Amino acid sequence: MIRVLIVDDSIFMRTALAKMLESDPEIRVIDVARNGREAIEKIRRHRPDVVTMDILMPELNGLDALRIIQRDFSVPVLMVSSLTEEGAQATLEALSLGAFDYIPKGLNRAPVDVLQIQKELIAKVRAAYETKKRKDSPKPLLKVKKGGVQEPALSPS
Numbered sequence: 001m002i003r004v005l006i007v008d009d010s011i012f013m014r015t016a017l018a019k020m021l022e023s024d025p026e027i028r029v030i031d032v033a034r035n036g037r038e039a040i041e042k043i044r045r046h047r048p049d050v051v052t053m054d055i056l057m058p059e060l061n062g063l064d065a066l067r068i069i070q071r072d073f074s075v076p077v078l079m080v081s082s083l084t085e086e087g088a089q090a091t092l093e094a095l096s097l098g099a100f101d102y103i104p105k106g107l108n109r110a111p112v113d114v115l116q117i118q119k120e121l122i123a124k125v126r127a128a129y130e131t132k133k134r135k136d137s138p139k140p141l142l143k144v145k146k147g148g149v150q151e152p153a154l155s156p157s
Helices: 011-022 036-046 062-072 085-097 111-136
Strands: 002-007 027-033 050-054 077-081 101-104 142-144 150-152
Touching (some): 002 011, 002 111, 011 027, 011 111, 027 036, 036 050, 036 062, 050 062, 050 111, 062 077, 062 085, 077 085, 085 101, 101 111
Parallel strands (some): 002 027, 002 050, 050 077
Antiparallel strands (some): 142 150
16 A cells, blocks of 8 residues: 655645545555645654655745655655746756656646546656665675675575
8 A cells, every 4th residue: 555645735636636546546645734844744743655745835835845855754755736837947946856756737627638647646656656665675685706796695694
């Protein structure tokens, strides 16, 4: 089960994202937050596998929250951004700060587009989770063979 925290100041977006994500039986929205400050508190409390994060929010915006999350937690963050020029610039900054990926807000589009956004959202949350699993899994021990070539050790020696 992939445990997701949704962070957005819009109740409409929190609800829409939750419905989209929970259409996948392997994804569960464990909580929502209205701003970056709440997000940090809820990440500390719930330890989600993935976070979706809006950029423009009151109290603590998504970029400032992302800086703290990248410093203090090991959780991938998927930015949810508008398609405006300002939003695109902030999205690029988020990616440079360590966000896993982004998805455009575009729920005011035709129903076919919304279904495409849902598929993309689910795929990116799953990809973020798989990346986290790989980072969190124990690394194999390596032993050095003659000639300096490393190979996985079957047992510690």
